[in-house]
Amino acid sequence: MNNNNKTQFQKVLIIGLGQLGLPVAKYVKEKGFDNVYGYDISPKAMERAEKTAGIKLANDFSDFDVYILCVSTHKPDDIFTPQIEGLLSIVDRISKEAKRNRALVSIESTIPRGTSNKVFEMLNHRLHVAHAPHRWYALEEKEHGVNQLRVVGGVCNCCLEAAMQFYGGNSSERVVGDNSSITANNTIITDGNDNENSPITRKSLGVPMHPVSKIETAELSKIAENAHRYLQIAFAEDLYLYCQTNNINFSELRNALNTKWNVEILEPREGIGGHCLPKNTKCFCNHQNL
Ligand SMILES: NC(=O)c1ccc[n+]([C@@H]2O[C@H](COP(=O)([O-])OP(=O)(O)OC[C@H]3O[C@@H](n4cnc5c(N)ncnc54)[C@H](O)[C@@H]3O)[C@@H](O)[C@H]2O)c1
Structure with missing residues (x-):
């Protein structure tokens, strides 16, 4: 698919409004996007997003420019084991x-290697697929x-370009399609394909991004970062126990x-807290299930 288009990302749907998705939805709204919608399988999460952040509730997925996926990626009954069935549904x-x-379609949830390609196949490249794993820390x-x-x-170059355009990129100029460019904070873009006299104003999130050439690298960057942290904490814990035993x-x-x-x-600390580090470390051996 060619990204030689005039996509203006205006209507955004955040799917999964939990610990991560709610701040993401709030942030998108704060950045001046008027049409920010949310969806969650939990009616409680939907109600909270509407009441605390004025997020509009989506009844269906039909009419959006951007889908940000922030759903959980663990088994419902076992927070330490990765599972992407919910995300795939x-x-x-x-x-x-x-x-x-x-x-x-931007996947912000943490996912095992290969997930983005699977998503891409399911969408048949009718939509762009990018992965922008999170570093948000409660x-x-x-x-x-x-x-x-x-x-x-991004799965393809055009997917990465679309994601850079939406998030805000960190390069001073990136080419989008044949005649368009993104500026540093990429709010204004002149696209020769449009009415020559009128530059298009495109909103972006203004998030600094570090693009990588393969989407698997983005997937692994999050998993490896968490595994590294897991090992660092585990080593400190082990050394602490050794010291206690040996006075x-x-x-x-x-x-x-x-x-x-x-x-x-x-x-x-008191062991390795939270579900992210154990679950994400296990993603290394989960990819064969995709
Ligand atoms: N919380 C963090 O600090 C953090 C940081 C980085 C990455 N992440 C990743 O982000 C993702 C979400 O984490 P979280 O902490 O927000 O989890 P969470 O449990 O707080 O929220 C997840 C939300 O997704 C909803 N959900 C689950 N399945 C769904 C489905 N099929 N359809 C619609 N909604 C669904 C749940 O109801 C819940 O509200 C995970 O992959 C996690 O590893 C989290």
Whole structure:
């Protein structure tokens, strides 16, 4: 599919309005998008998004320029095990209901390698497919919220270009289609295919992005980052337990170790908290199921 089009991303649907999806929906609205809709299988989550953030509720998936997928990607009864069936059921609905060709489907949930290609096959490239995994952190939302540097990949070049256009890109100029370009904060784009006298105003999220050439790299960047963090925490925990067993002052040992330029032992916490690190680390061995 050629991205030689005049896509203006105006009507945005965020699917999954949980811990991550709700701040994403709020952010999109704050960036000046008037038509921000939300959908969740949980009526409670929908009600909360409507009441606390004025997010309009979507009854169907037919009429949108962008679909942002923030649904959970673990088994409903086991938060430590990855499962993408829920996400794929959403994509199935989008493939049947979406009316606008070349709309953007951006997966922000954490997914096993191969998921984006599967989504792409299901949509038959009628819509663009990108993956922009999140680095949002609940405990430090101000510093590490929605608007921080993120990796992004597209299944095809045109998918990546569409995603860069929507999110805001970090390059001073990127070509979209034959005659269009995106500026640094890409709010104004002049497209020679349009009425020559009128530049098109396109909104974007203004999120700095780090584009990668293959979508699998984007998928793996999130999983590997979490696995790395998992190992760092696990090592600190293990060392702490060793110190307790052997009557050694862990803090003193840690301080001593961290005097070396390339060593950074973490503080021990009470095990590895949350569901993200264990689940995402397991994504490494889950890809054969796709
Ligand atoms: N929370 C974080 O800090 C964080 C950070 C980075 C990435 N992520 C990733 O983002 C994704 C969402 O995480 P979260 O923390 O927001 O989870 P969450 O459980 O808080 O929210 C997920 C929401 O998705 C909804 N949902 C699940 N299946 C659905 C379906 N089939 N259709 C519609 N809605 C559905 C749930 O009802 C829920 O409201 C996960 O893949 C997670 O790994 C989360």
